[in-house]
Amino acid sequence: MKLFTNINNWINHRSFIGDNENIGFIPTMGALHKGHISLIEKSIADNHRTIVSIFVNPTQFNNTQDLKNYPSTLDIDINLLKKLGVHYVLLPTQNDIYKDKFNYKISEHDLSLIMEGKERPGHFDGVLTIVMKLLNIVNPKKAYFGEKDYQQFKLIEHMVDSFFMNIEIISCPTIREKDGLAFSSRNVLLTKKQRMIAPQFPKELRSKKKIKDIKIELLKSGFEVDYIEKYDKRIFGAVQLGKVRLIDNEKE
Protein backbone atom coordinates (compact mmCIF):
# COMPACT_ATOMS: atom_id res chain seq x y z
CA MET A 1 0.00 0.00 0.00
CA LYS A 2 1.40 3.38 -1.04
CA LEU A 3 0.67 6.45 1.04
CA PHE A 4 0.63 9.96 -0.49
CA THR A 5 0.51 13.14 1.60
CA ASN A 6 1.65 15.29 -1.32
CA ILE A 7 -0.98 15.74 -4.03
CA ASN A 8 1.57 16.35 -6.79
CA ASN A 9 3.41 13.14 -5.95
CA TRP A 10 0.14 11.26 -6.33
CA ILE A 11 -0.73 13.05 -9.61
CA ASN A 12 2.70 12.13 -10.93
CA HIS A 13 2.20 8.50 -9.88
CA ARG A 14 -1.33 8.56 -11.34
CA SER A 15 0.00 9.58 -14.76
CA PHE A 16 1.81 6.24 -15.05
CA ILE A 17 -1.33 4.18 -14.45
CA GLY A 18 -2.71 3.12 -17.84
CA ASP A 19 -6.29 3.67 -18.99
CA ASN A 20 -6.84 -0.10 -18.94
CA GLU A 21 -6.32 -0.12 -15.17
CA ASN A 22 -9.64 0.80 -13.56
CA ILE A 23 -9.32 2.84 -10.39
CA GLY A 24 -11.97 2.79 -7.69
CA PHE A 25 -12.07 5.66 -5.21
CA ILE A 26 -13.56 6.05 -1.73
CA PRO A 27 -13.26 9.58 -0.28
CA THR A 28 -13.50 9.54 3.54
CA MET A 29 -12.95 11.77 6.56
CA GLY A 30 -11.29 8.87 8.42
CA ALA A 31 -12.60 7.30 11.66
CA LEU A 32 -13.38 4.34 9.43
CA HIS A 33 -16.19 1.94 10.30
CA LYS A 34 -18.05 -0.96 8.71
CA GLY A 35 -19.89 1.41 6.36
CA HIS A 36 -16.58 2.53 4.85
CA ILE A 37 -15.33 -1.06 4.79
CA SER A 38 -18.29 -2.15 2.66
CA LEU A 39 -17.52 0.59 0.11
CA ILE A 40 -13.83 -0.35 0.04
CA GLU A 41 -14.57 -4.07 -0.39
CA LYS A 42 -16.94 -3.27 -3.26
CA SER A 43 -14.27 -1.14 -4.94
CA ILE A 44 -11.60 -3.82 -4.52
CA ALA A 45 -13.94 -6.38 -6.07
CA ASP A 46 -14.87 -4.06 -8.98
CA ASN A 47 -11.55 -2.41 -9.92
CA HIS A 48 -7.90 -3.16 -10.57
CA ARG A 49 -6.79 -0.62 -8.00
CA THR A 50 -8.48 1.07 -5.07
CA ILE A 51 -7.57 4.41 -3.52
CA VAL A 52 -8.97 5.80 -0.28
CA SER A 53 -8.57 9.43 0.74
CA ILE A 54 -8.68 10.60 4.35
CA PHE A 55 -9.32 14.32 4.66
CA VAL A 56 -11.43 15.99 7.32
CA ASN A 57 -12.86 18.71 5.11
CA PRO A 58 -13.24 21.92 7.15
CA THR A 59 -15.46 23.69 4.61
CA GLN A 60 -18.36 21.28 5.08
CA PHE A 61 -18.58 21.93 8.83
CA ASN A 62 -20.87 24.83 9.55
CA ASN A 63 -20.21 24.27 13.27
CA THR A 64 -16.61 24.64 14.49
CA GLN A 65 -17.31 22.54 17.62
CA ASP A 66 -18.53 19.68 15.42
CA LEU A 67 -15.26 19.92 13.45
CA LYS A 68 -13.17 19.92 16.66
CA ASN A 69 -15.06 16.91 18.04
CA TYR A 70 -14.85 14.91 14.82
CA PRO A 71 -13.13 11.63 15.77
CA SER A 72 -9.65 10.89 14.41
CA THR A 73 -8.12 7.41 14.39
CA LEU A 74 -5.45 7.74 11.70
CA ASP A 75 -3.09 4.90 12.71
CA ILE A 76 -5.95 2.44 13.15
CA ASP A 77 -7.44 3.58 9.81
CA ILE A 78 -4.18 3.06 7.93
CA ASN A 79 -3.65 -0.42 9.41
CA LEU A 80 -7.21 -1.32 8.46
CA LEU A 81 -6.76 -0.09 4.87
CA LYS A 82 -3.57 -2.14 4.54
CA LYS A 83 -5.37 -5.24 5.81
CA LEU A 84 -8.25 -4.70 3.36
CA GLY A 85 -5.85 -4.66 0.40
CA VAL A 86 -6.20 -0.99 -0.55
CA HIS A 87 -3.52 0.08 -3.03
CA TYR A 88 -3.22 3.80 -2.34
CA VAL A 89 -4.05 6.15 0.50
CA LEU A 90 -4.24 9.89 -0.13
CA LEU A 91 -3.78 12.12 2.94
CA PRO A 92 -3.73 15.62 1.52
CA THR A 93 -3.09 18.71 3.62
CA GLN A 94 -5.59 21.51 4.04
CA ASN A 95 -3.16 24.01 2.48
CA ASP A 96 -2.73 21.91 -0.65
CA ILE A 97 -6.45 21.24 -1.11
CA TYR A 98 -7.44 24.83 -0.39
CA LYS A 99 -4.53 26.68 -1.94
CA ASP A 100 -7.30 28.94 -3.32
CA LYS A 101 -8.50 29.67 0.26
CA PHE A 102 -11.92 28.27 -0.74
CA ASN A 103 -12.33 31.18 -3.15
CA TYR A 104 -13.77 28.79 -5.72
CA LYS A 105 -16.95 26.99 -4.72
CA ILE A 106 -19.47 24.66 -6.27
CA SER A 107 -23.01 25.31 -5.19
CA GLU A 108 -26.32 23.73 -6.01
CA HIS A 109 -29.60 25.61 -5.78
CA ASP A 110 -32.37 23.08 -5.28
CA LEU A 111 -31.81 19.79 -3.42
CA SER A 112 -28.89 21.29 -1.48
CA LEU A 113 -31.21 23.78 0.22
CA ILE A 114 -33.51 21.32 2.00
CA MET A 115 -32.97 18.85 4.86
CA GLU A 116 -29.22 18.72 5.66
CA GLY A 117 -28.65 21.82 3.53
CA LYS A 118 -31.26 23.78 5.43
CA GLU A 119 -30.02 22.66 8.86
CA ARG A 120 -26.36 23.13 7.98
CA PRO A 121 -26.02 26.26 5.78
CA GLY A 122 -23.10 25.98 3.37
CA HIS A 123 -22.57 22.30 4.18
CA PHE A 124 -23.16 21.05 0.65
CA ASP A 125 -21.05 23.82 -0.94
CA GLY A 126 -18.19 22.36 1.09
CA VAL A 127 -19.10 18.78 0.19
CA LEU A 128 -19.48 19.40 -3.55
CA THR A 129 -16.32 21.50 -3.74
CA ILE A 130 -14.12 18.94 -1.95
CA VAL A 131 -15.59 16.04 -3.94
CA MET A 132 -14.99 17.84 -7.26
CA LYS A 133 -11.39 18.53 -6.23
CA LEU A 134 -10.74 14.97 -5.07
CA LEU A 135 -12.36 13.42 -8.15
CA ASN A 136 -10.12 15.56 -10.38
CA ILE A 137 -7.03 14.72 -8.32
CA VAL A 138 -7.72 10.97 -8.22
CA ASN A 139 -9.27 10.61 -11.70
CA PRO A 140 -11.01 7.31 -10.91
CA LYS A 141 -13.32 5.24 -13.08
CA LYS A 142 -15.73 4.73 -10.20
CA ALA A 143 -16.30 6.48 -6.88
CA TYR A 144 -18.28 4.99 -3.98
CA PHE A 145 -20.63 6.70 -1.54
CA GLY A 146 -22.83 5.33 1.26
CA GLU A 147 -26.60 5.61 1.21
CA LYS A 148 -26.65 6.81 4.82
CA ASP A 149 -25.76 10.18 3.29
CA TYR A 150 -28.32 9.77 0.52
CA GLN A 151 -28.86 13.49 -0.08
CA GLN A 152 -25.11 13.90 -0.44
CA PHE A 153 -24.93 10.93 -2.83
CA LYS A 154 -27.70 12.37 -5.04
CA LEU A 155 -26.07 15.81 -5.12
CA ILE A 156 -22.71 14.31 -6.09
CA GLU A 157 -24.29 12.07 -8.71
CA HIS A 158 -26.04 15.08 -10.29
CA MET A 159 -22.93 17.25 -10.05
CA VAL A 160 -20.85 14.71 -11.93
CA ASP A 161 -23.55 14.50 -14.58
CA SER A 162 -24.07 18.29 -14.80
CA PHE A 163 -20.36 18.94 -15.24
CA PHE A 164 -19.88 16.06 -17.70
CA MET A 165 -17.29 14.35 -15.51
CA ASN A 166 -16.36 10.94 -16.87
CA ILE A 167 -16.79 9.08 -13.56
CA GLU A 168 -19.34 6.54 -12.38
CA ILE A 169 -20.87 7.41 -8.99
CA ILE A 170 -21.94 4.30 -7.12
CA SER A 171 -24.05 4.16 -3.98
CA CYS A 172 -23.88 1.31 -1.48
CA PRO A 173 -26.50 0.33 1.13
CA THR A 174 -26.24 1.66 4.67
CA ILE A 175 -24.49 -0.77 7.01
CA ARG A 176 -26.11 -1.12 10.44
CA GLU A 177 -25.34 -2.44 13.90
CA LYS A 178 -27.41 -5.47 14.97
CA ASP A 179 -29.79 -3.13 16.77
CA GLY A 180 -30.38 -1.14 13.55
CA LEU A 181 -28.25 1.95 14.25
CA ALA A 182 -26.43 3.00 11.08
CA PHE A 183 -22.64 2.94 11.40
CA SER A 184 -21.33 6.50 11.63
CA SER A 185 -18.05 8.02 12.72
CA ARG A 186 -19.99 10.14 15.20
CA ASN A 187 -21.46 7.10 17.04
CA VAL A 188 -18.36 6.84 19.25
CA LEU A 189 -19.24 10.24 20.70
CA LEU A 190 -22.49 8.87 22.19
CA THR A 191 -22.65 8.16 25.93
CA LYS A 192 -23.71 4.64 26.98
CA LYS A 193 -27.19 5.89 27.74
CA GLN A 194 -27.49 7.78 24.43
CA ARG A 195 -26.18 4.74 22.57
CA MET A 196 -29.01 2.67 24.07
CA ILE A 197 -31.64 5.17 22.93
CA ALA A 198 -30.13 5.71 19.45
CA PRO A 199 -31.65 2.67 17.65
CA GLN A 200 -35.12 4.12 18.24
CA PHE A 201 -34.28 6.59 15.45
CA PRO A 202 -33.96 4.12 12.54
CA LYS A 203 -36.79 2.06 14.03
CA GLU A 204 -39.14 5.04 13.83
CA LEU A 205 -38.00 5.85 10.25
CA ARG A 206 -38.92 2.29 9.26
CA SER A 207 -42.25 2.39 11.16
CA LYS A 208 -44.43 3.73 8.27
CA LYS A 209 -46.06 6.08 10.79
CA LYS A 210 -47.02 9.62 9.89
CA ILE A 211 -44.18 12.13 10.11
CA LYS A 212 -45.89 13.94 12.98
CA ASP A 213 -46.19 10.70 14.99
CA ILE A 214 -42.57 9.78 14.32
CA LYS A 215 -41.54 13.17 15.66
CA ILE A 216 -43.64 12.71 18.80
CA GLU A 217 -42.16 9.26 19.48
CA LEU A 218 -38.61 10.53 19.00
CA LEU A 219 -39.19 13.53 21.27
CA LYS A 220 -40.66 11.21 23.93
CA SER A 221 -37.55 9.01 23.72
CA GLY A 222 -35.29 12.01 24.40
CA PHE A 223 -34.17 13.03 20.90
CA GLU A 224 -34.14 16.56 19.59
CA VAL A 225 -35.57 16.42 16.07
CA ASP A 226 -33.96 18.57 13.35
CA TYR A 227 -36.23 17.26 10.60
CA ILE A 228 -38.20 14.25 9.39
CA GLU A 229 -39.02 14.61 5.68
CA LYS A 230 -40.05 12.56 2.68
CA TYR A 231 -38.21 13.01 -0.62
CA ASP A 232 -37.61 10.79 -3.65
CA LYS A 233 -39.65 7.87 -2.18
CA ARG A 234 -37.52 7.88 0.96
CA ILE A 235 -37.98 9.15 4.47
CA PHE A 236 -35.08 11.21 5.84
CA GLY A 237 -34.31 12.29 9.36
CA ALA A 238 -31.79 14.14 11.49
CA VAL A 239 -31.87 14.06 15.27
CA GLN A 240 -29.66 15.05 18.16
CA LEU A 241 -28.80 13.22 21.35
CA GLY A 242 -27.01 15.78 23.51
CA LYS A 243 -24.35 17.24 21.26
CA VAL A 244 -24.25 14.28 18.88
CA ARG A 245 -26.16 14.63 15.63
CA LEU A 246 -27.36 11.52 13.79
CA ILE A 247 -28.83 11.29 10.29
CA ASP A 248 -30.43 8.36 8.53
CA ASN A 249 -32.91 7.51 5.80
CA GLU A 250 -35.04 4.56 4.73
CA LYS A 251 -36.98 3.63 1.63
CA GLU A 252 -40.64 4.49 2.11
Place this chain on the structure above:
Amino acid sequence: MKLFTNINNWINHRSFIGDNENIGFIPTMGALHKGHISLIEKSIADNHRTIVSIFVNPTQFNNTQDLKNYPSTLDIDINLLKKLGVHYVLLPTQNDIYKDKFNYKISEHDLSLIMEGKERPGHFDGVLTIVMKLLNIVNPKKAYFGEKDYQQFKLIEHMVDSFFMNIEIISCPTIREKDGLAFSSRNVLLTKKQRMIAPQFPKELRSKKKIKDIKIELLKSGFEVDYIEKYDKRIFGAVQLGKVRLIDNEKE
Protein backbone atom coordinates in the same frame (compact mmCIF):
# COMPACT_ATOMS: atom_id res chain seq x y z
CA MET B 1 -13.68 19.25 -40.36
CA LYS B 2 -16.22 17.37 -38.22
CA LEU B 3 -19.16 19.18 -36.71
CA PHE B 4 -20.87 18.00 -33.50
CA THR B 5 -24.18 19.36 -32.24
CA ASN B 6 -24.71 16.39 -29.92
CA ILE B 7 -22.41 16.37 -26.89
CA ASN B 8 -22.57 12.60 -26.46
CA ASN B 9 -21.55 12.02 -30.08
CA TRP B 10 -18.50 14.18 -29.47
CA ILE B 11 -17.67 12.43 -26.16
CA ASN B 12 -17.90 9.11 -27.95
CA HIS B 13 -15.63 10.37 -30.73
CA ARG B 14 -13.27 11.88 -28.13
CA SER B 15 -12.83 8.50 -26.44
CA PHE B 16 -11.13 7.16 -29.57
CA ILE B 17 -8.52 9.92 -29.65
CA GLY B 18 -5.35 8.59 -28.04
CA ASP B 19 -3.49 10.30 -25.21
CA ASN B 20 -0.56 10.95 -27.55
CA GLU B 21 -2.78 13.21 -29.70
CA ASN B 22 -2.73 16.65 -28.10
CA ILE B 23 -5.99 18.53 -28.38
CA GLY B 24 -6.15 22.33 -28.35
CA PHE B 25 -9.45 23.99 -27.51
CA ILE B 26 -10.87 27.46 -28.15
CA PRO B 27 -14.29 28.09 -26.57
CA THR B 28 -16.15 30.92 -28.35
CA MET B 29 -19.59 32.51 -28.56
CA GLY B 30 -19.25 32.76 -32.35
CA ALA B 31 -19.22 36.04 -34.33
CA LEU B 32 -15.59 35.19 -34.91
CA HIS B 33 -13.02 37.92 -35.52
CA LYS B 34 -9.25 38.29 -35.78
CA GLY B 35 -8.87 37.84 -32.02
CA HIS B 36 -10.40 34.36 -32.25
CA ILE B 37 -8.38 33.61 -35.37
CA SER B 38 -5.12 34.30 -33.53
CA LEU B 39 -6.10 31.83 -30.78
CA ILE B 40 -7.09 29.20 -33.34
CA GLU B 41 -3.88 29.61 -35.33
CA LYS B 42 -1.84 29.27 -32.13
CA SER B 43 -3.71 26.09 -31.22
CA ILE B 44 -3.26 24.60 -34.70
CA ALA B 45 0.47 25.31 -34.49
CA ASP B 46 0.76 23.84 -30.96
CA ASN B 47 -1.45 20.72 -31.10
CA HIS B 48 -2.26 17.69 -33.22
CA ARG B 49 -5.92 18.57 -33.29
CA THR B 50 -7.90 21.74 -32.66
CA ILE B 51 -11.52 22.00 -31.57
CA VAL B 52 -13.57 25.20 -31.46
CA SER B 53 -16.89 25.45 -29.64
CA ILE B 54 -19.55 27.99 -30.54
CA PHE B 55 -22.08 28.47 -27.77
CA VAL B 56 -23.71 31.75 -26.80
CA ASN B 57 -23.84 31.10 -23.07
CA PRO B 58 -27.03 32.62 -21.63
CA THR B 59 -25.95 32.35 -17.98
CA GLN B 60 -23.15 34.88 -18.37
CA PHE B 61 -25.47 37.61 -19.66
CA ASN B 62 -26.88 39.60 -16.78
CA ASN B 63 -28.74 41.75 -19.33
CA THR B 64 -31.29 40.00 -21.58
CA GLN B 65 -31.11 42.78 -24.19
CA ASP B 66 -27.35 42.28 -24.46
CA LEU B 67 -27.97 38.56 -25.06
CA LYS B 68 -30.62 39.28 -27.73
CA ASN B 69 -28.32 41.74 -29.50
CA TYR B 70 -25.29 39.46 -29.44
CA PRO B 71 -24.22 39.06 -33.08
CA SER B 72 -24.58 35.65 -34.74
CA THR B 73 -22.78 34.73 -37.97
CA LEU B 74 -22.84 30.94 -37.82
CA ASP B 75 -22.43 30.08 -41.53
CA ILE B 76 -19.59 32.56 -41.95
CA ASP B 77 -17.97 31.24 -38.75
CA ILE B 78 -18.10 27.63 -39.90
CA ASN B 79 -16.63 28.45 -43.30
CA LEU B 80 -13.85 30.38 -41.61
CA LEU B 81 -13.06 27.50 -39.23
CA LYS B 82 -12.88 25.09 -42.17
CA LYS B 83 -10.50 27.41 -44.01
CA LEU B 84 -8.29 27.74 -40.92
CA GLY B 85 -7.87 23.96 -40.70
CA VAL B 86 -9.83 23.36 -37.49
CA HIS B 87 -10.54 19.64 -36.96
CA TYR B 88 -13.70 19.75 -34.87
CA VAL B 89 -16.49 22.22 -34.19
CA LEU B 90 -18.76 21.73 -31.19
CA LEU B 91 -22.18 23.42 -31.38
CA PRO B 92 -23.95 22.22 -28.26
CA THR B 93 -27.56 23.05 -27.48
CA GLN B 94 -28.64 24.99 -24.42
CA ASN B 95 -30.73 22.05 -23.19
CA ASP B 96 -27.80 19.67 -23.34
CA ILE B 97 -25.36 22.04 -21.64
CA TYR B 98 -27.85 23.08 -18.97
CA LYS B 99 -29.71 19.82 -18.45
CA ASP B 100 -29.34 20.73 -14.76
CA LYS B 101 -31.19 24.06 -15.36
CA PHE B 102 -28.07 25.86 -14.05
CA ASN B 103 -28.70 24.32 -10.62
CA TYR B 104 -24.98 23.69 -10.27
CA LYS B 105 -22.75 26.75 -10.34
CA ILE B 106 -19.11 27.58 -9.89
CA SER B 107 -18.51 30.83 -8.11
CA GLU B 108 -15.43 32.73 -7.06
CA HIS B 109 -15.37 35.14 -4.14
CA ASP B 110 -12.54 37.59 -4.72
CA LEU B 111 -11.42 38.65 -8.19
CA SER B 112 -14.85 37.84 -9.63
CA LEU B 113 -16.46 40.56 -7.51
CA ILE B 114 -14.57 43.57 -8.87
CA MET B 115 -14.55 45.30 -12.29
CA GLU B 116 -16.60 43.18 -14.73
CA GLY B 117 -17.97 41.14 -11.83
CA LYS B 118 -19.19 44.23 -10.02
CA GLU B 119 -20.74 45.77 -13.15
CA ARG B 120 -22.31 42.52 -14.29
CA PRO B 121 -23.56 40.59 -11.22
CA GLY B 122 -23.44 36.83 -11.77
CA HIS B 123 -21.48 37.20 -15.02
CA PHE B 124 -18.45 35.24 -13.84
CA ASP B 125 -20.58 32.47 -12.25
CA GLY B 126 -21.90 31.91 -15.76
CA VAL B 127 -18.45 32.11 -17.34
CA LEU B 128 -16.77 29.75 -14.87
CA THR B 129 -19.62 27.25 -14.98
CA ILE B 130 -19.74 27.05 -18.79
CA VAL B 131 -15.94 26.86 -19.06
CA MET B 132 -15.78 24.03 -16.50
CA LYS B 133 -18.47 22.14 -18.42
CA LEU B 134 -16.82 22.67 -21.80
CA LEU B 135 -13.35 21.76 -20.53
CA ASN B 136 -14.74 18.50 -19.12
CA ILE B 137 -16.63 17.75 -22.34
CA VAL B 138 -13.69 18.49 -24.62
CA ASN B 139 -10.90 17.21 -22.35
CA PRO B 140 -8.15 19.16 -24.13
CA LYS B 141 -4.47 19.42 -23.29
CA LYS B 142 -4.49 23.17 -23.80
CA ALA B 143 -7.21 25.80 -23.90
CA TYR B 144 -6.76 29.31 -25.32
CA PHE B 145 -8.17 32.61 -24.10
CA GLY B 146 -7.66 36.19 -25.25
CA GLU B 147 -6.09 38.86 -23.04
CA LYS B 148 -8.81 41.34 -23.96
CA ASP B 149 -10.85 39.47 -21.33
CA TYR B 150 -7.93 39.41 -18.93
CA GLN B 151 -10.01 39.19 -15.75
CA GLN B 152 -11.85 36.22 -17.25
CA PHE B 153 -8.57 34.58 -18.26
CA LYS B 154 -7.16 34.95 -14.71
CA LEU B 155 -10.33 33.55 -13.13
CA ILE B 156 -10.30 30.55 -15.47
CA GLU B 157 -6.59 29.96 -14.92
CA HIS B 158 -7.12 29.98 -11.13
CA MET B 159 -10.23 27.80 -11.37
CA VAL B 160 -8.39 25.13 -13.32
CA ASP B 161 -5.60 25.22 -10.75
CA SER B 162 -7.96 25.25 -7.74
CA PHE B 163 -9.91 22.24 -9.01
CA PHE B 164 -6.78 20.34 -10.06
CA MET B 165 -7.88 20.10 -13.68
CA ASN B 166 -5.15 18.67 -15.88
CA ILE B 167 -5.36 21.36 -18.57
CA GLU B 168 -2.99 24.14 -19.57
CA ILE B 169 -4.68 27.56 -19.83
CA ILE B 170 -2.93 29.77 -22.35
CA SER B 171 -3.50 33.47 -22.87
CA CYS B 172 -2.85 35.25 -26.16
CA PRO B 173 -2.30 38.99 -26.75
CA THR B 174 -5.23 41.20 -27.69
CA ILE B 175 -5.52 41.72 -31.44
CA ARG B 176 -6.31 45.27 -32.49
CA GLU B 177 -7.52 47.20 -35.54
CA LYS B 178 -4.95 49.58 -37.05
CA ASP B 179 -6.51 52.42 -35.05
CA GLY B 180 -5.98 50.53 -31.79
CA LEU B 181 -9.53 49.30 -31.09
CA ALA B 182 -9.47 45.73 -29.77
CA PHE B 183 -11.33 43.25 -31.97
CA SER B 184 -14.59 42.28 -30.30
CA SER B 185 -17.78 40.63 -31.51
CA ARG B 186 -19.69 43.63 -30.22
CA ASN B 187 -17.81 46.12 -32.46
CA VAL B 188 -20.19 45.46 -35.36
CA LEU B 189 -22.98 46.93 -33.22
CA LEU B 190 -21.29 50.37 -33.19
CA THR B 191 -22.66 53.11 -35.44
CA LYS B 192 -20.20 54.77 -37.82
CA LYS B 193 -19.88 57.73 -35.50
CA GLN B 194 -19.38 55.54 -32.42
CA ARG B 195 -16.83 53.47 -34.32
CA MET B 196 -14.84 56.65 -34.99
CA ILE B 197 -14.82 57.61 -31.31
CA ALA B 198 -14.10 54.08 -30.01
CA PRO B 199 -10.27 54.06 -30.48
CA GLN B 200 -10.02 56.89 -27.92
CA PHE B 201 -10.71 54.23 -25.29
CA PRO B 202 -7.56 52.07 -25.75
CA LYS B 203 -5.56 55.23 -26.41
CA GLU B 204 -6.51 56.63 -23.00
CA LEU B 205 -5.75 53.30 -21.29
CA ARG B 206 -2.24 53.43 -22.80
CA SER B 207 -1.78 57.11 -21.91
CA LYS B 208 -0.21 56.59 -18.43
CA LYS B 209 -2.45 59.40 -17.17
CA LYS B 210 -4.07 59.31 -13.75
CA ILE B 211 -7.31 57.29 -13.61
CA LYS B 212 -9.29 60.43 -12.85
CA ASP B 213 -7.89 62.20 -15.93
CA ILE B 214 -8.54 59.20 -18.16
CA LYS B 215 -12.17 59.21 -17.01
CA ILE B 216 -12.49 62.93 -17.74
CA GLU B 217 -11.06 62.52 -21.26
CA LEU B 218 -13.38 59.59 -22.01
CA LEU B 219 -16.45 61.44 -20.73
CA LYS B 220 -15.48 64.45 -22.86
CA SER B 221 -15.24 62.20 -25.92
CA GLY B 222 -18.79 60.90 -25.36
CA PHE B 223 -18.21 57.60 -23.51
CA GLU B 224 -20.06 56.49 -20.44
CA VAL B 225 -17.46 55.07 -18.07
CA ASP B 226 -18.32 51.92 -16.08
CA TYR B 227 -14.89 51.70 -14.46
CA ILE B 228 -11.21 52.41 -14.95
CA GLU B 229 -9.14 50.39 -12.44
CA LYS B 230 -5.63 49.14 -11.86
CA TYR B 231 -5.08 45.49 -10.91
CA ASP B 232 -2.18 43.05 -11.28
CA LYS B 233 0.07 45.69 -12.95
CA ARG B 234 -2.53 46.36 -15.61
CA ILE B 235 -5.08 49.07 -16.19
CA PHE B 236 -8.61 47.86 -16.97
CA GLY B 237 -11.58 49.70 -18.32
CA ALA B 238 -15.18 49.30 -19.41
CA VAL B 239 -17.07 52.00 -21.27
CA GLN B 240 -20.30 52.38 -23.17
CA LEU B 241 -21.06 54.08 -26.45
CA GLY B 242 -24.83 54.17 -26.66
CA LYS B 243 -25.95 50.61 -25.93
CA VAL B 244 -22.62 49.03 -26.88
CA ARG B 245 -20.30 48.12 -24.04
CA LEU B 246 -16.55 47.85 -24.69
CA ILE B 247 -13.89 46.48 -22.36
CA ASP B 248 -10.13 46.55 -22.69
CA ASN B 249 -6.95 46.46 -20.65
CA GLU B 250 -3.30 47.38 -21.06
CA LYS B 251 -0.09 46.66 -19.17
CA GLU B 252 0.72 49.57 -16.88
